[in-house]
């Protein structure tokens with residue numbers, strides 16, 4: 202089937218969305234126009250730069266570096282904390298808008314997606330891409346890059362060409378001139394670990410990879426080698442999977458001390474579930490599968506998941522299942538990191554009354570709604586569970602992992 206794929210990528214998404222949001226709220230500043238970063242919790246030494254403005258870039262501030270380093274480079278740096286809810290709302294609004302052009306939308310990450318068209322030619326596609334880009338700017342107040350091609354890989358590569366606010370094509374007949382000239386690390390799926398290996402074999406550009414000895418690449422890098430070799434030729438046989446919703450919501454926390462007893466672990470799990478379930482309700486969804494993960498002092502990782510009897514987004518129900526899973530999984534070794542994740546999601550409006558849910562669970566759903574409203578209006582910690590009062594534990598953990606980058610991918 203003849204198809205046109207467009208890759209839509211929000212330029213400096215966190216910064217753009219925060220800025221657009223602040224404008225809407227009547228806050229009299231544009232964080233895009235000053236040296237600014239979106240950064241994790243600054244009190245935490247793990248706080249890192251998640252996104253930076255163009256003027257912060259001039260100070261050589263880099264995504265992923267610590268806020269401490271960033272401040273040394275630019276003492277007047279404006280640090281804006283990340284706001285997960287703003288990003289999900291903005292992301293959802295963009296997807297809804299894009300669906301007015303085609304029902305075939307595949308979400309790739311919080312700020313990237315693919316559109317598929319089967320009824321337009323290349324020329325019309327380019328025209329349409331410019332139109333979409335301009336209306337996004339007019340309606341939402343931020344810019345996007347759009348890559349246009351015949352498959353997802355090439356569209357994504359095109360979307361990564363010069364930024365911001367640009368449309369680029371990368372059709373099969375343009376591969377040599379536009380793709381092969383790029384450094385090999387610019388190819389999708391060529392990571393930091395693969396680049397030095399390829400360089401060692403004299404492969405510096407994507408063209409070098411395309412014209413390298415396939416047998417060598419295949420024997421040295423196995424299936425990953427075969428994948429990137431095909432990518433260098435622009436071959437991508439992955440299916441287009443229309444998916445306009447999130448697949449799972451996860452949340453984990455590296456602990457400041459080793460946890461050695463069940464009670465403490467349960468409290469931390471509760472704070473993780475509080476945030477995870479809130480995010481789920483924000484997305485207007487319910488889950489059917491819950492899972493818990495443990496990383497112990499020696500960095501040994503284990504996890505366990507379970508299918509629930511019914512779809513839920515109730516903090517209490519999820520928490521009870523998570524604790525049971527944890528109790529089954531934990532081998533009493535000191536814990537360094539705990540994680541909670543929920544999947545098999547569906548939109549809540551499809552939810553039906555179910556016979557497995559007890560009365561307390563139904564009551565708790567109402568409680569959750571009320572708590573959500575209060576927190577949205579007055580802040581995360583305006584209302585907290587009794588167990589957290591007078592304790593050193595944070596009542597809600599995560600929402601954004603401070604110590605992981607990029608992290609947002611965990612919700613998709």
Ligand SMILES: [Mg+2]
Nearest residue numbers: 210211212312
């Ligand atoms: Mg982006």
